[in-house]
Amino acid sequence: MTKRPALALLLTACLALAGLAPAAAASKLKVLTTTEDLAALAREVGGDRVEVEAIARGYQDPHYVEAKPSYILKLNKADLLVVVGLQLEIGWLPPLVTQCGNPKIQPGASGYIEAAQFADILEIPAGQITRAMGDVHPLGNPHYWLDPRNGLRIARGIQQKLAQMKPEDAAYFEQRFQNFSQRMGEAEKRWDEQMKPYRGRKVVTYHRSWPNLVKRFGLDVVGYVEPKPGIPPSPGHIVELMRMMKRDNVKLILVEPYFDLKTPNSVAAQTGAQVVVLLPSVGGEKEVTDYFKLFDYDVNLMVRAFQAAR
Ligand SMILES: [Zn+2]
Numbered sequence: 001m002t003k004r005p006a007l008a009l010l011l012t013a014c015l016a017l018a019g020l021a022p023a024a025a026a027s028k029l030k031v032l033t034t035t036e037d038l039a040a041l042a043r044e045v046g047g048d049r050v051e052v053e054a055i056a057r058g059y060q061d062p063h064y065v066e067a068k069p070s071y072i073l074k075l076n077k078a079d080l081l082v083v084v085g086l087q088l089e090i091g092w093l094p095p096l097v098t099q100c101g102n103p104k105i106q107p108g109a110s111g112y113i114e115a116a117q118f119a120d121i122l123e124i125p126a127g128q129i130t131r132a133m134g135d136v137h138p139l140g141n142p143h144y145w146l147d148p149r150n151g152l153r154i155a156r157g158i159q160q161k162l163a164q165m166k167p168e169d170a171a172y173f174e175q176r177f178q179n180f181s182q183r184m185g186e187a188e189k190r191w192d193e194q195m196k197p198y199r200g201r202k203v204v205t206y207h208r209s210w211p212n213l214v215k216r217f218g219l220d221v222v223g224y225v226e227p228k229p230g231i232p233p234s235p236g237h238i239v240e241l242m243r244m245m246k247r248d249n250v251k252l253i254l255v256e257p258y259f260d261l262k263t264p265n266s267v268a269a270q271t272g273a274q275v276v277v278l279l280p281s282v283g284g285e286k287e288v289t290d291y292f293k294l295f296d297y298d299v300n301l302m303v304r305a306f307q308a309a310r
Contacts (some may be wrong), residue, residue: 001121002168029166030049032078032105034089035062036283037145038115038154040291044180049169055093058283061258063136063230065092075100078111079163082158085293086121111165116142118157119150122211132220136230137208145282147212149187151291155253192217199223200308202275204245205254206264209280213298222248224305225255227263233263245271252302254278270284276305 029050039054053074056065062084062169075081075096097106102110111139124140126190144150157185163170183243199218206225214221223244242251245267253275255264264275278301279285282294 009146018171028164029079030077031080031082031162032074033082034084034093035145035281036238037151037281037291037294038082038084038158040289040294041145041151042158044291045155045176046162047172047174047176049166053060054283058279058288059257059280059285060233061092061256062088062281065089067092067096071096072074072100075105076102078102079103080111080113080161082113084142085116086139086142086144106265113157113161115154115157116140116144118153119144120147120212121151122215123208130285132233141208141211143209144212146210146280147216148184148191148291148295149216150212152181152184156200183292187238187295191295194299198302201252201306202250202268203252203254204241204250204276204304206259207256209256210254210278218301222250225259225267238250238263238267242267242271245273252276252305255282274305274309276301278302300302 029046031039031042031046031052033042033051033052033054035056036054036058039052040048042052055071058059066248081097083093088288097112103109106112111206121140123137125138145154155177159173166173195217200220202220202222204223204225205221208224208226208229210221213219222252223241224239225233225238227233233241245272246276250271251273252262253268253273255277257277257279261275261277267273268275278298279288279294281292282288284294285297287296288294
């Protein structure tokens with residue numbers, strides 16, 4: 001009999017503590033993003049007023065991420081979920097979001113945003129949309145963060161969302177965005193200058209990850225190792241690709257880090273081209289820790305490859 005009141009007291013004390021805990025934790029918004037690129041942009045504008053975490057790692061193919069139970073725990077605690085959208089995450093994210101049961105971040109809720117709405121999207125298909133051909137880009141190209149201008153637009157969109165969720169920090173987020181925008185302007189001048197001598201150069205890429213990047217720097221993608229996004233190369237397709245590469249004197253094959261290099265290496269050996277493993281995401285290599293370092297890395301790599309190809 002004497003134990004019951006003690007237990008009740010303990011419970012009351014726990015509840016009181018639990019009541020206090022959310023108030024203390026509420027000082028920082030928990031932002032969860034599907035990719036490290038979106039996390040990097042959220043950190044730029046959120047600064048130390050938000051906690052930012054990404055689900056997928058930058059060296060993983062964002063179309064095919066293996067779902068882990070730990071992702072559900074992360075989703076469960078998030079105040080805001082930022083996704084790439086355009087069905088990039090369709091193969092792994094929707095069941096996790098449903099299972100986590102967090103009402104704040106369900107599609108349609110105010111804590112769920114698709115970054116695609118802020119960006120310029122390329123390769124939007126005309127006519128009827130069908131996945132019958134195995135195309136994993138049915139709504140337009142979802143690798144749009146690879147144009148620094150889109151990064152800026154996404155950062156602006158996230159900043160406005162954060163301001164809406166935490167109006168008392170709106171001025172702080174705005175100031176962070178202005179600072180990011182200024183640093184981006186300076187970095188973009190540098191990248192444009194570095195890539196200027198190579199405008200108009202023809203390249204081949206493995207997957208269609210790079211339309212925004214090549215458009216920005218004036219490169220010309222004339223073929224793909226994959227016949228269609230998400231479809232592995234067939235021997236016939238590779239023969240045709242090599243014929244075209246020899247005819248057009250293509251010297252560079254850009255490959256994402258998560259594809260097998262066997263086919264690209266063999267194509268390179270037979271056409272006199274070189275394989276360049278370019279990073280589509282922050283975190284693709286250890287030293288690529290933010291959005292600026294991603295373009296620094298890729299631009300330097302392309303410049304070196306074009307110089308070697310002369
Ligand atoms: Zn893709």
